[in-house]
Amino acid sequence: MTVAAVVGTGLIGGSLGAALRRAGWYVRGTDANPLAAADAVDLGLTDEAPVDLPSCFRDADVVVLAVPVARIVDLLPAVDAHAPARALIIDTGSVKQPVVAAMEALPGADRAVGGHPLAGSHQGGPAAANADLFRGQTFVLCPSTRTSTETQERAASLAQTVGSVPHILSAPEHDRSVAVTSHLPQVLSSLLASLPADRRLVGPGYRDMTRLAGSDAALWRDILLYNRQEVLAAVHAFRASLDGMTQALAADNGEVVEQIIARGRAGVTV
Amino acid sequence: MTVAAVVGTGLIGGSLGAALRRAGWYVRGTDANPLAAADAVDLGLTDEAPVDLPSCFRDADVVVLAVPVARIVDLLPAVDAHAPARALIIDTGSVKQPVVAAMEALPGADRAVGGHPLAGSHQGGPAAANADLFRGQTFVLCPSTRTSTETQERAASLAQTVGSVPHILSAPEHDRSVAVTSHLPQVLSSLLASLPADRRLVGPGYRDMTRLAGSDAALWRDILLYNRQEVLAAVHAFRASLDGMTQALAADNGEVVEQIIARGRAGVTV
Numbered sequence: 001m002t003v004a005a006v007v008g009t010g011l012i013g014g015s016l017g018a019a020l021r022r023a024g025w026y027v028r029g030t031d032a033n034p035l036a037a038a039d040a041v042d043l044g045l046t047d048e049a050p051v052d053l054p055s056c057f058r059d060a061d062v063v064v065l066a067v068p069v070a071r072i073v074d075l076l077p078a079v080d081a082h083a084p085a086r087a088l089i090i091d092t093g094s095v096k097q098p099v100v101a102a103m104e105a106l107p108g109a110d111r112a113v114g115g116h117p118l119a120g121s122h123q124g125g126p127a128a129a130n131a132d133l134f135r136g137q138t139f140v141l142c143p144s145t146r147t148s149t150e151t152q153e154r155a156a157s158l159a160q161t162v163g164s165v166p167h168i169l170s171a172p173e174h175d176r177s178v179a180v181t182s183h184l185p186q187v188l189s190s191l192l193a194s195l196p197a198d199r200r201l202v203g204p205g206y207r208d209m210t211r212l213a214g215s216d217a218a219l220w221r222d223i224l225l226y227n228r229q230e231v232l233a234a235v236h237a238f239r240a241s242l243d244g245m246t247q248a249l250a251a252d253n254g255e256v257v258e259q260i261i262a263r264g265r266a267g268v269t270v
Numbered sequence: 271m272t273v274a275a276v277v278g279t280g281l282i283g284g285s286l287g288a289a290l291r292r293a294g295w296y297v298r299g300t301d302a303n304p305l306a307a308a309d310a311v312d313l314g315l316t317d318e319a320p321v322d323l324p325s326c327f328r329d330a331d332v333v334v335l336a337v338p339v340a341r342i343v344d345l346l347p348a349v350d351a352h353a354p355a356r357a358l359i360i361d362t363g364s365v366k367q368p369v370v371a372a373m374e375a376l377p378g379a380d381r382a383v384g385g386h387p388l389a390g391s392h393q394g395g396p397a398a399a400n401a402d403l404f405r406g407q408t409f410v411l412c413p414s415t416r417t418s419t420e421t422q423e424r425a426a427s428l429a430q431t432v433g434s435v436p437h438i439l440s441a442p443e444h445d446r447s448v449a450v451t452s453h454l455p456q457v458l459s460s461l462l463a464s465l466p467a468d469r470r471l472v473g474p475g476y477r478d479m480t481r482l483a484g485s486d487a488a489l490w491r492d493i494l495l496y497n498r499q500e501v502l503a504a505v506h507a508f509r510a511s512l513d514g515m516t517q518a519l520a521a522d523n524g525e526v527v528e529q530i531i532a533r534g535r536a537g538v539t540v
Contacts, residue, residue: 177468190534213534221528258491264460264483
């Protein structure tokens, strides 16, 4: 039986556990919060909640680090030291450059690869987890210069096992792209939701636009700071667009206003 | 039998027609596009598609103007002149000050009231219409200084008939509030969708944030220009928040970044 050790049984780790169990794997799951690890067992996301990391890693074919980026970087040396020699090491962090740099420095760098399953939700914790979270979504794989081809293939197979589509990308490319597709949207949603608004005049569009704002603040502080150069570049590009709209509105220029809205429509219907 | 004349059988007019028919009303619907009016009958949204406005208004208890704001303002004098004396006149436009000012100038100003059912979608046309579009949503009513109390009561009853919750507000208050809850979100969504993005790295959050960007460009040009002072104020407030986030990121100030995200979270969970 294939064995997975999942470190962090929140939304992402719990959902991965559930998807792997459904595929016939045996899943051990630990969490810094022992209640979350126990909940994951109760909810059927994992088979077992070992008391410490070495017990979690026993016989593991794959170790998945589904914890915040700072914690992934901290944990990697111990994971490499204690996981069985054949075990694949992969993470699920939202920013890849710091993780992949830490992986590259490991003695077992050949069996480590950065991962980012593109799913998630503004809700967190094992209770929000489900085996279908990754179905049809892209699972980005970011190898370091020392990641072996076999490791990439095993990671791609893991991504497919949970129903997602593996996509290999360099860590810098990943971080630049998600600054636009994930981190900037989070910033915009949070800022919009923080403006005073008459709740009675809120329709489905506003609700769509502020759903992400319900996300965990400490988690997003870390993601935005870890990727702050790319996020700043995305925010600057957005601000330039916003200035263009401001000028068109101030000048009562309907032609330019319509062009801007039409350009956005073309963007989503590509 | 209560009779409604719906001018404009797109998403909003068609959905109102369907909701009124379900409540036992007889609904006549016209549209500048005769095909849309015929489609509305075929889709069961209206009972009949009269060839001209006077036939549409015959025996009407209520005339609903569900067309773009500029067209509402243009049509109002003819509607007031041709609709039966007892007919309530209401519109569904997204900006209320120009409409309510035009209503106030009518000979029959006492029976006219501005309306804005807070529903809608990035999709348009009769095919997107449905009788449940307004269920549980706020239906804003904006009386002019000359709107009678009886007219307000009849409009509130109409709002309830289609399943929505009537809410009386002055036109300036309405326009200021929807600039934040509807027009600014549209601008942000359109601008985000117009930035180049790697489609493979798009997750559910990005899709939520760019759904509105699929809206009709000409329709939104008019809404934004009709409400441009309030939209500009909302954009300026948003830009000040964006600058705050930019400064916090540039300074690597995790505390402030976390506060900003937490403030947004507090905003949506009020």
